[in-house]
Amino acid sequence: xxxxxxxxxxxxxxxxxxxxxxxxxxxxxxxxxxxxxxxxxxxxxxxxxxxxxxxxxxxxxxxxxxxxxxxxxxxxxxxxxxxxxxxxxxxxxxxxxxxxxxxxxxxxxxxxxxxxxxxxxxxxxxxxxxxxxxxxxxxxxxxxxxxxxxxxxxxxxxxxxxxxxx
Amino acid sequence: xxxxxxxxxxxxxxxxxxxxxxxxxxxxxxxxxxxxxxxxxxxxxxxxxxxxxxxxxxxxxxxxxxxxxxxxxxxxxxxxxxxxxxxxxxxxxxxxxxxx
Numbered sequence: 668x669x670x671x672x673x674x675x676x677x678x679x680x681x682x683x684x685x686x687x688x689x690x691x692x693x694x695x696x697x698x699x700x701x702x703x704x705x706x707x708x709x710x711x712x713x714x715x716x717x718x719x720x721x722x723x724x725x726x727x728x729x730x731x732x733x734x735x736x737x738x739x740x741x742x743x744x745x746x747x748x749x750x751x752x753x754x755x756x757x758x759x760x761x762x763x764x765x766x767x768x769x770x771x772x773x774x775x776x777x778x779x780x781x782x783x784x785x786x787x788x789x790x791x792x793x794x795x796x797x798x799x800x801x802x803x804x805x806x807x808x809x810x811x812x813x814x815x816x817x818x819x820x821x822x823x824x825x826x827x828x829x830x831x832x833x
Numbered sequence: 834x835x836x837x838x839x840x841x842x843x844x845x846x847x848x849x850x851x852x853x854x855x856x857x858x859x860x861x862x863x864x865x866x867x868x869x870x871x872x873x874x875x876x877x878x879x880x881x882x883x884x885x886x887x888x889x890x891x892x893x894x895x896x897x898x899x900x901x902x903x904x905x906x907x908x909x910x911x912x913x914x915x916x917x918x919x920x921x922x923x924x925x926x927x928x929x930x931x932x933x
Contacts, residue, residue: 679889683860745867746850791866793888796854807859 670833671696675719678780679793686773688826690799693769695831705764708732709757718772721779725771730754732764734771736792738779745792748774751800766800773799834900836883838871838916842908843878846870847916849904853888856923857896864888868904878909890928897923 674681674689681689694701708714714725717739724735724744730753735744751767753760774794797804802814805821838847852865871881883902890896903917 682891683858683862743867746865748865790885790887791852791864793862793864796861796863808861 670830674830675776676781677777679777681777683795685826686777686795687799687804688824688830689776690769690773691824691827692830693772694765697769697772698765701765701768702761704768705761708764709760716768716772719776719779719781721775723771723775725768727753732767734767736771736775736778748792748794749798763800770798770800834883834886834898834920836886836900836902836918838881838883838906840879840906840908842910844873844881845907845909846872847881847883847904847906849883849902849916851883851886851900851902853886853898853900855888855890855896855898857891857894862888881906890926892928892930895925895927897925899923 671689671692674685704714704716708725708727712727716723716725720739722737722739724737726733726735731750732753733747733750735747737744749767749770751763753763774792778792778794795804797808802811802818803809804814805817806814834851834853836849836851838844838849848868848870850866850868852863855862855864866886869883869886871883874880874882886900899920899922901917901919903915906914906916908914
């Protein structure tokens with residue numbers, strides 16, 4: 668089992684600082700699939716994907732993409748968790764969608780891990796208020812310029828190296 | 834998070850959508866709950882209580898929390914009224930295992 672596959676079983680035991688490594692890992696390892704999915708989603712306006720024990724339902728309405736998640740086998744989807752304005756240019760839309768997919772998959776794998784006890788009632792859905800694709804994540808909501816400086820100062824990502832090596 | 838729906842007339846049940854916002858080590862995280870429905874307490878039909886809303890935290894760390902909820906209360910008279918509420922400020926809470 669690879670290190671990433673192990674993380675698919677950890678659920679809400681994954682630390683916040685590990686989640687950004689998983690996000691970066693997914694951006695690298697799933698680049699081709701995300702690009703193909705982005706083109707499909709732009710053409711068809713909706714897309715369903717599975718990760719760990721969760722299902723993600725993507726939807727494009729007007730210029731905005733959103734996603735709703737649910738545990739595989741569950742009847743009801745949660746409300747919209749995130750929404751992102753894609754803009755008007757196709758290449759930009761694809762690059763934004765790629766990052767949106769990685770964020771959604773990190774959100775979902777940490778809420779619906781593989782091997783979770785299906786007999787337990789669901790207890791909502793947790794996610795970071797500022798997504799990793801937003802510079803506000805790095806500034807903790809204090810603006811994108813500060814976020815850019817903080818991002819440039821961020822340390823080497825040891826977990827990412829381990830994920831890519833495993 | 835506990836939510837109490839307190840009415841001046843008897844209610845059948847209250848239905849709410851709730852969320853808890855947590856700030857820990859500068860990270861702001863949100864936990865949203867699916868719509869929850871709770872019947873009136875048999876001994877006090879004016880009141881419905883939700884006591885099963887929780888979010889994970891990191892053991893040993895102190896975080897601050899704020900909760901919000903909105904929904905509808907269905908009265909015995911047949912009326913349906915909107916309800917909403919929020920904890921007015923962030924509450925600091927240590928993450929620890931406790932037992933009553």
